[in-house]
Amino acid sequence: MKTLTTFFDRMVQRYLPDAFLFAIILTLVVFVLGISIMGSSPVEMVQYWGDGFWDLLAFAMQMSLIVVTGYILASTPAVRKILTKISTLANTPGQAIVLxxxxAGVACLINYGFGLVVGALLAIHVAKRVPSVDYRLLMASAYSGFLLWHGGLSGSIPLLIATPDHFLEDTIGIIPVTETLFSSFNIFIVIVLLVTLPLLNRFLMKSRDTISNTDASAWKTDDEDVDKEVPDKHSMTPAERLENSQIISLLIGIMGLGFIVYHFTTNGFELNINIVNFIFLFLGIIFHRTPRRFLNSVTNAVKNVGGIIIQFPFYAGIMGMMVASGLSQEMSMWFVSISNEVTLPLWTFISAGIVNFFVPSGGGQWAVQGPIMIPAALEIGADTAKTAMAVAWGDAWTNMIQPFWALPLLAIAGLKVRDIMGFCVMILIYSFFPIAIGLLFF
Incomplete structure (x- = not known):
């Protein structure tokens, strides 16, 4: 274990480029594969790329706001006290990793966007309390919780196929979450990962020769910048009085809270990325108390989202080439050809993990693989609910070494993708086994 961890960490540190260059390399790889395997012309591949390039704009904005609103909320005194209180549960590096x-795993089971932000922010506060902890491994541990998201309450595939009028309803009908999220195989996978991932990450700490101690204080959560340039009340202009008015923030905050109450009253406990951003945003407005403090926090927050803004269009272009050229379908069909009714969920899981490199979106991946894997499951007599969850777990599995989803966490942490991916490779290798066991034997 020690040899493997050191090997992967050194290899990633030496050879893995910045996340933006990783997206560029994937773009070129898919471009060449589309020409050589699918017979598409270079002109066609460029057309597919350009046509898909802007398809993730709404999603890129959502993920940018996750980082911004999470930062805003975490920089408030109230939330900082909560995170600091939780961080007191850790007094040693090992306890920090486990906590x-x-x-992060529990938070990601509730909602993936919520979990990404909470994990990163808690890791920063824990690192400040236990400065001897390996900061890179701590952030990799926070990110490892994201492995659980597609088996939790915000899993896009199980929720989609449980919703009337989904695009495969004529083929499989409506599959309730009792057969997917609350099935025995999914509960087994979730519980095993939730219990063992903290132990694995703690073991990775022991397998390191040296500690890489990046300064967690690089991410500011104090009020110095937020409180700067507050003029004396007696010398304020009318505009400055509005900017420093607690009444203004309270009024718009109450309006936001009213909608949050309405949302949960009418929809039940439905957490999607938009309502998470909405909650973070309006709690941030209320807890900062004045518009000026809130805007100062926004100014600090937006510095962290550059990578998301510039990289997500390239992944959308990759998805466009994969789908339009038929490359994703070809990959999926090959795995179907070597499957039977018992092994189809396992091979579906592996194929989904590979496709996820190029289509790193749960909903997008289901749109690509669902119409292939579900008819195959029906034809050979495999469990359709388990096959659908195999796509979901494949999507979550290789997120551990796909920078797409790590970008919000890395932006908050102030790290590069190469800083955590060596550890994430070990998490990827380990997690294959409980997921595969759950899909084969339950």
Whole structure:
């Protein structure tokens, strides 16, 4: 274990480029594969790329706001006290790793966007309390909780096929979450990962020769910048009085809270990325108390989202080439050809993990693989609910080494993708086994 961890960490540190260059390399790889395997012309591949390039704009904005609103909320005195209180549960580096992994995993089971932000922010506060902890491993531990998201309450595939009028309803009908999220195989996978991932990450700490101690204080959560340039009340202009008015923030905050109450009253406990951003945003407005403090926090927050803004269109272009050229379908069909009714979920899981490199979106991946894997499952007599969840777990599995989803966490942490991916490779290798066991034997 020690040899493997050191090997992957050194290899990633030496050879893995910045996340933006990773997206460029994937673009070129898919471009060449589309020409050589699918017979598409270079002109066609460029057309597919350009046509898909802007398809993730709404999603890129959502993920940018996750980082911004999470930063805003975390920089408020109230939330900072909560995170500091939780961080007091860790007094040693080992306890820090276990605490962050477990809390991030539970948070991601509730909602993936919520979990990404909570895991990163808690890791920063824990690192400040336990400065001897390996900061890179701590952030990798926070990110490892994201492995659980597609088996949790915000899993896009199980929720989609449980919703009337989904695009495969004529083929499989409506599959309730009792057969997917609350099935025995999914509960087994979730519980095993939730219990063992903290132990694995703690073991990775022991397998390191040296500690890489990046300064967690690089991410500011104090009020110095937020409180700067507050003029004396007696010398304020009318505009400055509005900017420093607690009444203004309270009024718009109450309006936001009213909608949050309305949302949960009419929809039940439905957490999607938009309502998470909405909650973060309006709690941030209220807890900062004045518009000026809030806007100062926004100014600090937006510095962290550059990578998301510039990289997500390239992934949308990759998705466009994969789908339009038929490359994703060809990959999926090959795995179907070597499957039977018992092994189809396992091979579906592996194929989904590969496709996820190029189509790193749960909903997008289901649109690509669902129409292939579900008819195959019906034809050979495999469990359709388990096959659908195999796509979901494949999507979550290789997120551990796909920078797409790590970008919000890395932006908050102030790290590069190469800083955590060596550890994430070990998490990827380990997690294959409980997921595969759950899909084969339950």
């Amino acid at each position: 962050v992994t477990f809390i």
